[in-house]
Amino acid sequence: MELPLYRIDAFTDRMFGGNPAGVVPLSRWLPDATMQAIGAENNQAETAFFVPDGEGFKLRWFTPTVEADLCGHATLGSAYVISEFMQPGRTNMWFDTRSGRLTVTREGDLFTLDLPLRPASPVEEPAVGAALGAHPRELLASVSYLAVFDTWDDVARLKPDLAAVAALKLDGVFVTAPGRDGIDYVARYFAPGAGIPEDPATGSSHCILMPYWAKRLGRKRLRARQISQRVGDFDCELTADRVKIGGRAICNMRGSIFVDG
Amino acid sequence: MELPLYQIDAFTNKLFAGNAAGVVPLKAPLPDATMQSIALENNLPETAFFYPEGEGYRLRWFSPSVEINLCGHATVATAFVITEYLERGKRAMSFETRSGRLGVEVKGDVFVLDFPTRQIKAANAPQVGKVMGKQPAELIESYSWLAVYDSWEDVASLKPDFAAMSKLALFGVIATAPGRDGIDYVCRFFAPKAGINEDPATGSAQCVLMPYWAQRVGRKRLISRQISSRIGDFDCELAGDRVKIGGRAVCYMKGSIAVAD
Numbered sequence: 001m002e003l004p005l006y007r008i009d010a011f012t013d014r015m016f017g018g019n020p021a022g023v024v025p026l027s028r029w030l031p032d033a034t035m036q037a038i039g040a041e042n043n044q045a046e047t048a049f050f051v052p053d054g055e056g057f058k059l060r061w062f063t064p065t066v067e068a069d070l071c072g073h074a075t076l077g078s079a080y081v082i083s084e085f086m087q088p089g090r091t092n093m094w095f096d097t098r099s100g101r102l103t104v105t106r107e108g109d110l111f112t113l114d115l116p117l118r119p120a121s122p123v124e125e126p127a128v129g130a131a132l133g134a135h136p137r138e139l140l141a142s143v144s145y146l147a148v149f150d151t152w153d154d155v156a157r158l159k160p161d162l163a164a165v166a167a168l169k170l171d172g173v174f175v176t177a178p179g180r181d182g183i184d185y186v187a188r189y190f191a192p193g194a195g196i197p198e199d200p201a202t203g204s205s206h207c208i209l210m211p212y213w214a215k216r217l218g219r220k221r222l223r224a225r226q227i228s229q230r231v232g233d234f235d236c237e238l239t240a241d242r243v244k245i246g247g248r249a250i251c252n253m254r255g256s257i258f259v260d261g
Numbered sequence: 262m263e264l265p266l267y268q269i270d271a272f273t274n275k276l277f278a279g280n281a282a283g284v285v286p287l288k289a290p291l292p293d294a295t296m297q298s299i300a301l302e303n304n305l306p307e308t309a310f311f312y313p314e315g316e317g318y319r320l321r322w323f324s325p326s327v328e329i330n331l332c333g334h335a336t337v338a339t340a341f342v343i344t345e346y347l348e349r350g351k352r353a354m355s356f357e358t359r360s361g362r363l364g365v366e367v368k369g370d371v372f373v374l375d376f377p378t379r380q381i382k383a384a385n386a387p388q389v390g391k392v393m394g395k396q397p398a399e400l401i402e403s404y405s406w407l408a409v410y411d412s413w414e415d416v417a418s419l420k421p422d423f424a425a426m427s428k429l430a431l432f433g434v435i436a437t438a439p440g441r442d443g444i445d446y447v448c449r450f451f452a453p454k455a456g457i458n459e460d461p462a463t464g465s466a467q468c469v470l471m472p473y474w475a476q477r478v479g480r481k482r483l484i485s486r487q488i489s490s491r492i493g494d495f496d497c498e499l500a501g502d503r504v505k506i507g508g509r510a511v512c513y514m515k516g517s518i519a520v521a522d
Contacts, residue, residue: 005514005516007302007518009302015298015519015520015521016298016301016302020302020304037276037277040277041268041270041277041281041513043281043304043305044304163424250519251519252302252518252519253266253302253516253517253518253519254516254517255266255514255515255516255517256514256515256516257513257514258276258512258513258514258515259276260276
């Protein structure tokens with residue numbers, strides 16, 4: 001059986017930037033083991049699989065080893081494939097997922113995801129600064145840690161002890177600092193415990209980052225940059241209990257895969 | 262600019278098995294930085310790039326982070342793409358590489374690499390057995406350690422301490438034992454120092470294994486299986502100071518990638 005495979009760089013408009021996602025449009029589900037094998041073979045952070053469901057879609061994400069609960073960049077990648085190649089001109093898409101219904105809207109080249117907030121509260125845990133190799137001015141936590149530093153350069157030059165980060169109580173550390181030159185804040189994300197030493201561009205990070213920065217800066221629309229090696233760019237907006245996360249995408253690869261069945 | 266990209270599983274005749282390689286046929290060289298970016302985007306163990314040169318081809322291999330000196334499975338994958346898609350029916354080809362000229366012969370569905378043997382000598386280093394979690398019956402020193410166990414199950418059940426292994430002298434550890442049911446020997450290959458905790462199918466390991474097993478078994482043609490989670494299969498022949506390493510390949514993906522001109 002021949003299936004289409006796309007590789008989309010999400011949260012960027014530059015070749016080889018952002019976060020790559022595999023995207024496999026299906027007419028009906030494949031066996032879970034086949035989707036997992038494709039996720040492993042692609043070896044991208046996530047491969048998305050979707051099937052039509054009425055006017056919307058059912059969407060699942062697979063890392064190389066497990067099915068994932070929530071993935072922003074592969075959802076953006078899926079929306080890009082639909083509105084660019086499958087149903088050109090479509091500007092509103094919804095996906096039923098393990099994390100409920102996710103909606104994506106497109107305006108021009110900007111795709112906007114709508115995700116729930118995960119506000120963080122202050123915690124005291126010196127092990128986090130020790131693992132990062134530098135102590136933040138503020139430490140908060142929700143599902144992950146949020147370590148706030150004073151400057152862009154503080155964040156850029158962090159070289160965490162990944163084994164020590166993996167041993168922390170919570171999964172993953174977001175690090176952040178104020179931005180400059182039209183960028184409101186910068187961030188990086190380390191999740192070695194989940195097999196991701198550093199994620200290149202993390203949509204869901206803004207569920208934690210936006211409540212913090214919107215309050216600190218007194219504005220609800222903010223521009224964020226993830227200063228990983230690949231660099232991710234986000235246009236975010238805080239609403240009552242949700243965050244809208246906007247990003248661009250480009251198609252890096254289009255092809256066919258050949259699987260049994 | 263659009264370039265073709267193939268993803269081939271080498272040293273197997275089964276999809277999702279063997280060792281995955283990206284293969285990018287070129288008409289002329291690309292800038293090194295572009296090849297490195299493509300390899301990082303592919304995120305496969307190696308991506309091969311080749312273009313016509315003289316009577317044969319120039320071949321280069323990139324891991325996601327660096328250009329590498331020698332790669333068997335991506336060479337098999339390249340030969341597969343040439344005979345299957347580009348010059349159907351071609352039975353022999355030669356590649357100019359960082360490791361000199363490499364010839365590949367095609368015999369039926371088997372691609373035969375011609376590699377130099379590696380020197381081997383008995384060694385006494387109990388720390389190797391310690392990081393492997395089990396002392397081998399015999400220890401050999403080559404470019405990597407060769408740890409010889411008594412049984413297939415001994416090798417299959419190894420759970421090495423990768424952090425400790427990356428502190429050993431030498432490149433990595435090859436574990437091996439006698440085979441059964443038509444397989445002469447089994448092996449696994451660990452190279453955490455190079456960022457590969459366990460390699461799925463390693464052509465070049467046979468350059469160490471064949472001098473050892475040919476002498477022990479008293480035959481020059483041996484069937485080898487790498488019992489990683491993906492499984493690699495090799496038809497090997499010792500010929501003086503060379504090893505002929507035969508393997509099959511299957512195409513997982515055929516597509517095109519977009520890169521800046």
